[in-house]
Amino acid sequence: MNTPSQPTNQLTTQPTNHPKDHLLTLYCRMVLIREFELRAINERRAGLIPGFIHSCVGQEATAVGACAALNADDAITSTHRGHGHLIAKGGDPKYMMAELAARSTGYCGGKGGSLHMADFDLGILGANGIVAGGIPMATGAALAFQMRGEDRVALAFFGDGAVNEGAFHEAANLAGLWKLPVIFFCENNLYGEGTPQSKQSPVADLAMRAEGYAFPGVIADGNDVLAVYEATQAAVNRARAGNGPTFIEGKTYRFRGHYEGDPMAYRSKEEMEAWRQRDPIPAFRRRLIADAAASEGELRAIEDEVQAALDEAVQFAAGSPAPDPESALEGVYGETHGGSVF
Amino acid sequence: MNTPSQPTNQLTTQPTNHPKDHLLTLYCRMVLIREFELRAINERRAGLIPGFIHSCVGQEATAVGACAALNADDAITSTHRGHGHLIAKGGDPKYMMAELAARSTGYCGGKGGSLHMADFDLGILGANGIVAGGIPMATGAALAFQMRGEDRVALAFFGDGAVNEGAFHEAANLAGLWKLPVIFFCENNLYGEGTPQSKQSPVADLAMRAEGYAFPGVIADGNDVLAVYEATQAAVNRARAGNGPTFIEGKTYRFRGHYEGDPMAYRSKEEMEAWRQRDPIPAFRRRLIADAAASEGELRAIEDEVQAALDEAVQFAAGSPAPDPESALEGVYGETHGGSVF
């Protein structure tokens, strides 16, 4: 738990409680997300990527910690700031980079781009361009799991800004009412675009809103991957046991602009610097070494692997064909009937 | 405060704390609403009224208690079950009955009917056919009052079912954030159409949701007009003092169907009977007499006046002309321009 006004670079969780494999996987995924974002930003500047990017640099711990508590057949819905969620849920950087580059080999064949990447085989029901738009969808997936008696859960990622949309409220009420196996994961990065969270909601701790829907709301240090993991694990257990939803608020911060190119006039250098001190990746790295959970060499090896994987991803994307322009007309419907749809 | 599972016909408020005039006005308005509804139901059966009616029989105390705490220049928004709110805010039964009868002399010239009656001069911004649809509107009126520095408040009436609509949530958040002088008045009559409140929200006390928006939520015995009045008065004072919104939940019950004609298979005779014992009008009447706040004769006189007023209202309605069919094309826009709008 943390109060955002008092940033600290001390993690309070205990890596030594977790198996080493697990710790290294968490580390690897966080680094992969960070480096993926930085590559994507570069490749956008270099012209490989045509669209906008909302990077999640600084928010790797929420994505990784939360998805680490999910099984492969659990589902997530994501947001406009979704690259981290996708990678954390097992998304392949190759297909992601290819999608960003609008290639036919990308996750959506170049039709979706950053805002709409999805992989149904991995339980990734989609990023989303509409703030809060994915929350009812996750709720519905959880309903399907519950109705079929499956041991599966759904997790909806969304931001602090999304909590003020009606869609969140309606979905939370339904989930609380029907005790659906869904986790509402709010990444509270203190801003919605250029507007601070304090100018969007009259309450600072959004988790407390869960009470209104009769399920628990918990706050986690969103820059501590283990804290996020543990909170999510508890929520997942609760959901699998049939006890319904949990709202998790991960307090975190985005290091870059709302989108690449954002002048960021709305926040101070000091605030940004204070949060940079709490960068979730070096903090976790220091902790792993301090607790002798991993060696410098092991972590370096992971970092090198990540770079190699991203070299490959960029090459794959750059080397992939663009889709045929006329393919724009395909994929609107699953079946054809008589008559005209054009 | 009451728990709906334990109906009681004992009112816990003290009439003797209130001036006699005030008590008689409250009584008069409640009776007027009750009798208006019964007349309207009869006149609908008799063919004077073409449209549907959602009567508020049984819920007179919430309407009257709440509006008694408002000034003439304060605003309300109402619902599909709005006749009581309108009368309580000063609406004239003549124009109301004429509107129900679809006459040109009605509040909306016969264009609105039960669902859309409005009188801007009385601060009645309108009944509403959309569940929760009027809540943002009341919030906006409160914003106007605040921006102009006026000592006015707005009050939104809505039902227990409306609290689960996104519109409620968004408006409540905005009002809490901007400390708008608005009162969210929830008439919790335990049902939304045929579905019990317990199957619509996982929480029984909807007032507790106010906490999520950083303003107080209070529960009042919705069948005790003085309890409602006192709770609303406190909320109005708070709003006028610049301290923002209050959510008031009046626990109450509708004695008749959701609409006239509703078979009501969804609730038991026992439940209905238990609530009938708590009818807000006889309870208040007994109390006025027991506390010697009014004499039997005084109350009879009021009852007679009400009947006379309603005789007049029905005559007025029945004797009023129907609007000219072609007037259907008028009143869509406030100004004309070039070009065609048809």
Next chain:
Amino acid sequence: MTREIAFSKALREAMAEEMRRDSSVFLMGEDVGVFGGVFGVSAGLYDEFGEERVRDTPISEQAIVGAGLGAALAGMRPIVEIMFGDFVTVAMDQVVNQAAKARYMSGGKAQVPLTIRITNGAPGSAAAQHSQSPEGWFMNVPGLKIAIPATPYDAKGLLKTAIRGEDPVLFFEHKMLYEVKGEVPEDDDYTVPFGQAAIRRKGTDATIVAVGGVLPKAMEAADLLAKSGISVEVVDPRTLVPLDTETLIESVKKTNRAIIIHEAHRRAGPGAEIAAILAEGAIGYLDAPIVRVATKNVPFPYNPELEDFILPGMGDIVEAVEGVVGYTL
């Protein structure tokens, strides 16, 4: 072998039969369960299938449609009900941005077997927020299919096609059709394909395209006109997306005159698109203006005479047909 049943019963049968056939089909909406639907369409389904598969929901249209979509993406075949077409506005993002586009945005991978049943039409003195026919808006939203049956036969057959399909379908049910009776086959398992218009009556002098709830009026008008020697062909598109443009164009090429009728407001309603299609595809064959008879461009008034005045009536239809038949270019 056929039997006569009401439109609403036809819908109920379609749902019941599909629910028996396929355990992934379920129904969800406001008062669809215990109450049986405010228009009684789902009466009895709760008793047969239980509260798990006939789900009463809170009054939360965004969550209803959104949860339906999520369940569809997770392999179910939900039917969700929006009680009045006017209320689909509350769920508009979920319909337009989410359900309609999920497949396309994912590069064609998402399956979205979601049926959204919506009532439309004016039930009489229900005023401005309970009378609208919003189907035209959604024709402008690629990714949706739109069914708008006018007979019990089509109601049942099209609803089955919708439920079995892989795409989000908006299924519009006109409130004033619910009690209308018509023949349906004894055979449980017929379906009506999307995109095939039905020629309800053959004729030579003019083509009436009648969308949804106005079909009975159009047929009556055609009867009446026949008496004065005017032979009208009545075409019912049955689905607006996909639209059987070929049948529409062929009919007009034959009769050389087109009148389009619907209850949605006239301006930019479904008739605008149909007129535009004819003005492109049959221009050389038209001997008269393309005329639309539809609700006048004002909100629905409460007063029944005013309402009648704005609704497309028999008289309006007859007059319009006589107008185009008597027209000389």
Next chain:
Amino acid sequence: MTREIAFSKALREAMAEEMRRDSSVFLMGEDVGVFGGVFGVSAGLYDEFGEERVRDTPISEQAIVGAGLGAALAGMRPIVEIMFGDFVTVAMDQVVNQAAKARYMSGGKAQVPLTIRITNGAPGSAAAQHSQSPEGWFMNVPGLKIAIPATPYDAKGLLKTAIRGEDPVLFFEHKMLYEVKGEVPEDDDYTVPFGQAAIRRKGTDATIVAVGGVLPKAMEAADLLAKSGISVEVVDPRTLVPLDTETLIESVKKTNRAIIIHEAHRRAGPGAEIAAILAEGAIGYLDAPIVRVATKNVPFPYNPELEDFILPGMGDIVEAVEGVVGYTL
């Protein structure tokens, strides 16, 4: 005396001047204040008018429009901003059922001086949920007015008319027009009336009706066609409701050929209504099919070549005009 300013500056000037003139005018929306609007349209207004009159809101479109409506009913003249046309879906009930109908339902008594600024159009690779042009839907909703300026002059003049008016106006601003420059008078106080189309170019062989953001392309196409001897008249309706049907019909009666261009999806977009009006009002004058050039009926793809393929391009316009000019009935 005129000067050249960008479309977005014209809008900003209209808002600033009206806010100076009338203390009941204020602006409210997501990031319209400190940020100056995500497209910079309201840059500087926060500094001049303060946070009370240039209000950053939560991400709550229903509350934004609904509060605007309530404030309007209580005597203010709010301007609310919906950042992307795609997001107006979230506020659809407040627009369609509340703002549009408040006056009518109250028997003409409600005054609803509410301006809803909405961006439309594809800004390039923004994909399916950030590129739509929903203006056509609202033409089917009586009670709303719809402005869709294509030049800085009109942007400023129409926005002032909207702000000063008594009716709810949906004011569509195409994202790709923001940087386009054009002449506006020095005089602060001109307005552009609703319901008067502008003939942007006189011609004799065909009429192009160009709605909103496509006007620059239409003018270019007309230039190009002029070189090959085809004289095109370009008409800009400027407002869709009210619509200057007379000018449209007169132009087509003169040129005998009509091409309608817009960026909304083709099926049931604004062009459908315009085509229908022409097919009714100018039928005897048409020497060729009425043709619509618009975005193809698929959601917007992310890939820029795919996006180009579905958008109405210069080539498509030229081809369409050549097609109708070369057509023989």
